[in-house]
Amino acid sequence: MIETPTNLRDASLTKAIMAEIRRITTQAWNIMEICGGQTHAIMQYGLDQLLPPEITLIHGPGCPVCVTSLQAIEQGLQIALQPEVIFTTFGDMLRVPGNQADLFTARSQGADVRVVYSPLDCLRISHENPGKQVVFFAIGFETTAPIIASTILSAQKLGITNYSILPANVLVPPAMHAILSNPANRVQGFLAAGHVCAVMGYHEYLQIAEQYQIPIVVTGFEPVDLVTGILMTIQQLEAGQHEVANAYPRFVTEAGNIVAQQMILQVFEPVDRQWRGIGHIPLSGLGLRPEFARFNALTRFELAPTPLNESSLCIAGKVLSGVAKPLDCPAFGKDCTPSHPLGAPMVSSEGACAAYYRYHRINE
Amino acid sequence: MTQPELPVIDGPNCPLPIHNRGTIVLGHGSGGQMTHDLIRDVFHSRLSNAILNASNDAAKIPETPSGKRLVVSTDAHIVTPLFFAGGDIGRLAVCGTVNDVATLGAEPHYLTATFILEEGFAIHELELIVDSFADACHEAGVELIAADTKVTEKGKSDKLFISTTGFGWAESRLQIGGEQAKPGDAVIISGPVGNHGIAVAEARGNLGFSSQVCSDIAPLNHMVKALLDANLDVHVLRDPTRGGLATTLVEIARQSKVNIQLDEENIPVDKPVRKTCELLGLDPLYLANEGKLILILPAEQAEQALQVMHNSRYGGKAKLIGKVLEQSKGQVWLKTPFGTTRVLEMLAGEMLPRIC
Numbered sequence: 189m190i191e192t193p194t195n196l197r198d199a200s201l202t203k204a205i206m207a208e209i210r211r212i213t214t215q216a217w218n219i220m221e222i223c224g225g226q227t228h229a230i231m232q233y234g235l236d237q238l239l240p241p242e243i244t245l246i247h248g249p250g251c252p253v254c255v256t257s258l259q260a261i262e263q264g265l266q267i268a269l270q271p272e273v274i275f276t277t278f279g280d281m282l283r284v285p286g287n288q289a290d291l292f293t294a295r296s297q298g299a300d301v302r303v304v305y306s307p308l309d310c311l312r313i314s315h316e317n318p319g320k321q322v323v324f325f326a327i328g329f330e331t332t333a334p335i336i337a338s339t340i341l342s343a344q345k346l347g348i349t350n351y352s353i354l355p356a357n358v359l360v361p362p363a364m365h366a367i368l369s370n371p372a373n374r375v376q377g378f379l380a381a382g383h384v385c386a387v388m389g390y391h392e393y394l395q396i397a398e399q400y401q402i403p404i405v406v407t408g409f410e411p412v413d414l415v416t417g418i419l420m421t422i423q424q425l426e427a428g429q430h431e432v433a434n435a436y437p438r439f440v441t442e443a444g445n446i447v448a449q450q451m452i453l454q455v456f457e458p459v460d461r462q463w464r465g466i467g468h469i470p471l472s473g474l475g476l477r478p479e480f481a482r483f484n485a486l487t488r489f490e491l492a493p494t495p496l497n498e499s500s501l502c503i504a505g506k507v508l509s510g511v512a513k514p515l516d517c518p519a520f521g522k523d524c525t526p527s528h529p530l531g532a533p534m535v536s537s538e539g540a541c542a543a544y545y546r547y548h549r550i551n552e
Numbered sequence: 553m554t555q556p557e558l559p560v561i562d563g564p565n566c567p568l569p570i571h572n573r574g575t576i577v578l579g580h581g582s583g584g585q586m587t588h589d590l591i592r593d594v595f596h597s598r599l600s601n602a603i604l605n606a607s608n609d610a611a612k613i614p615e616t617p618s619g620k621r622l623v624v625s626t627d628a629h630i631v632t633p634l635f636f637a638g639g640d641i642g643r644l645a646v647c648g649t650v651n652d653v654a655t656l657g658a659e660p661h662y663l664t665a666t667f668i669l670e671e672g673f674a675i676h677e678l679e680l681i682v683d684s685f686a687d688a689c690h691e692a693g694v695e696l697i698a699a700d701t702k703v704t705e706k707g708k709s710d711k712l713f714i715s716t717t718g719f720g721w722a723e724s725r726l727q728i729g730g731e732q733a734k735p736g737d738a739v740i741i742s743g744p745v746g747n748h749g750i751a752v753a754e755a756r757g758n759l760g761f762s763s764q765v766c767s768d769i770a771p772l773n774h775m776v777k778a779l780l781d782a783n784l785d786v787h788v789l790r791d792p793t794r795g796g797l798a799t800t801l802v803e804i805a806r807q808s809k810v811n812i813q814l815d816e817e818n819i820p821v822d823k824p825v826r827k828t829c830e831l832l833g834l835d836p837l838y839l840a841n842e843g844k845l846i847l848i849l850p851a852e853q854a855e856q857a858l859q860v861m862h863n864s865r866y867g868g869k870a871k872l873i874g875k876v877l878e879q880s881k882g883q884v885w886l887k888t889p890f891g892t893t894r895v896l897e898m899l900a901g902e903m904l905p906r907i908c
Contacts, residue, residue: 199891202890233888233892234890235890235892237892238890238891238892305758305759305760305832306760309760411890546894
């Protein structure tokens with residue numbers, strides 16, 4: 189197992205960097221951490237409590253289960269309930285509410301829904317269950333895409349015919365464009381998601397930084413990583429700069445992981461995608477290329493169209509685009525809790541609302 | 553010249569009933585000879601004692617000693633798979649119930665048990681589990697005094713479920729319970745948390761690697777007795793099983809209507825458990841334990857309590873992890889090494905690994 193260097197959690201180093209942040213901050217700044225894993229870590233360590241009051245962290249749309257569209261979830265539920273299907277998914281997808289039900293409900297109705305830690309497990313399950321159709325719910329950002337692509341390539345090579353995916357992967361840069369071009373946008377600097385950049389590099393962000401005149405700092409997930417990313421963003425903001433900087437050089441290079449990128453390119457192509465709570469974003473998803481269409485579960489199963497009813501109370505869209513904080517939602521902690529989520533950000537522990545509920549709630 | 557070999561004739565080939573089956577069949581639940589044979593061969597041979605051997609439809613519990621009162625707890629045990637690193641469902645069924653009885657300050661003495669068997673379950677596995685059940689009874693110092701077996705058709709249950717009820721006696725004067733935490737009390741945990749949750753996840757094949765983590769299943773009644781024998785003013789005892797340390801402490805905080813503050817740096821978590829949690833996006837504070845004790849008592853007695861725990865078999869790594877704050881609606885606060893604080897909630901539902 190990879191050891192996390194303990195000095196990256198060093199409290200005195202973290203506090204020293206915080207002191208430097210306080211020293212250089214002269215005015216109010218809004219910084220968005222894109223990735224849900226970063227939101228989770230910030231809340232877990234309470235780093236937001238150490239920031240000077242001028243700095244506001246806005247929690248971005250980088251929680252893959254949160255932004256998976258209601259339509260994809262309804263499709264997943266329908267596929268999972270087919271008798272010959274073994275439906276496989278990452279764990280926290282199970283509790284994401286569709287119109288009425290979630291995958292736990294489907295399981296209680298007899299669906300064979302299995303949690304996998306790696307999509308590669310699906311190939312083993314396919315091999316062990318030749319009479320079944322194994323469908324993987326392909327969610328996530330650029331981080332999960334290469335390994336999902338590798339399952340498709342392996343299935344093709346090994347002649348596995350009972351495996352398919354429900355394609356729902358999304359891409360970070362189009363979401364950044366969507367946030368920045370929103371007239372209500374408040375984001376003045378980005379912490380880019382370290383894991384995504386480890387795969388994709390950060391060359392894609394150069395144009396965004398230039399176009400919107402906004403600093404973007406590639407940031408990791410440990411306390412020292414996070415406060416370093418914040419410091420480097422504020423240094424630029426205070427100096428009026430808008431560069432792409434790398435605060436996560438131990439894993440990220442500008443070019444990224446070329447092999448992984450080639451795998452994504454080989455199997456997937458950019459497609460328009462609906463983001464839950466945010467809306468339609470052009471070319472923001474990964475769809476299977478025509479030559480891999482037979483691995484698309486949507487072509488294997490006949491699905492009935494379903495009306496899509498989102499909760500009228502939930503303000504997930506505003507939360508995910510940084511316009512509102514979870515505490516601004518009238519349903520937060522009352523009608524909407526992790527045990528009874530109205531919207532996806534309350535489901536995953538990476539979701540901004542769930543992270544707030546767990547780590548940030550003051551007395552009821 | 554050699555005699556031609558004659559075919560050997562066995563005589564009339566009448567199919568005799570099979571006596572030594574390797575698996576449970578519905579006949580084992582008939583109440584007839586097969587049931588009796590199963591009970592004699594698998595259960596009585598391992599769990600014999602004077603009360604059980606009376607073989608009546610019910611067991612008589614000896615009179616409660618004066619100044620004591622009867623404490624009862626019941627628990628159904630379902631675990632997949634039945635065997636995992638550090639234990640199995642047999643040990644779990646004994647320790648789970650023994651520990652629940654002990655958390656009211658009682659000395660557990662007797663157990664009753666129901667074994668629900670699925671048709672097709674391998675008898676040698678049942679024997680291993682009953683062996684382990686018997687060993688755990690012996691270690692805890694309890695006797696099985698009444699038991700039942702039932703067999704379900706294949707598919708109507710899952711291999712083996714065990715329900716146990718435990719009986720013990722507690723000093724009548726004792727007032728131990730989740731509602732007894734008082735402002736100023738110390739919060740102690742008897743050792744590292746999360747091991748059982750990881751061991752079972754690994755046995756389910758959910759990790760995809762070997763974590764080297766064993767379940768912590770253990771009877772805690774001897775440690776509880778040692779604490780009470782030391783005349784400590786114990787306010788709360790609780791074993792943080794499902795939902796983990798965090799959920800159990802939230803329960804206590806709400807029952808006692810107090811806030812509890814934990815010091816994250818002092819909560820013991822074994823390194824392989826921590827690493828596995830980080831890899832999978834799990835939180836050790838929410839993972840199940842089956843051999844850990846939360847002790848809450850006046851802060852001035854914490855040092856003595858720790859000494860007692862350190863001298864007991866399952867308390868060697870006991871640590872002071874927090875304190876009871878003021879009266880309130882009941883929240884648990886975690887102080888991080890960064891000097892920040894966050895609220896711990898109950899586990900919302902099933903613990904799900906995060907995606908990345």
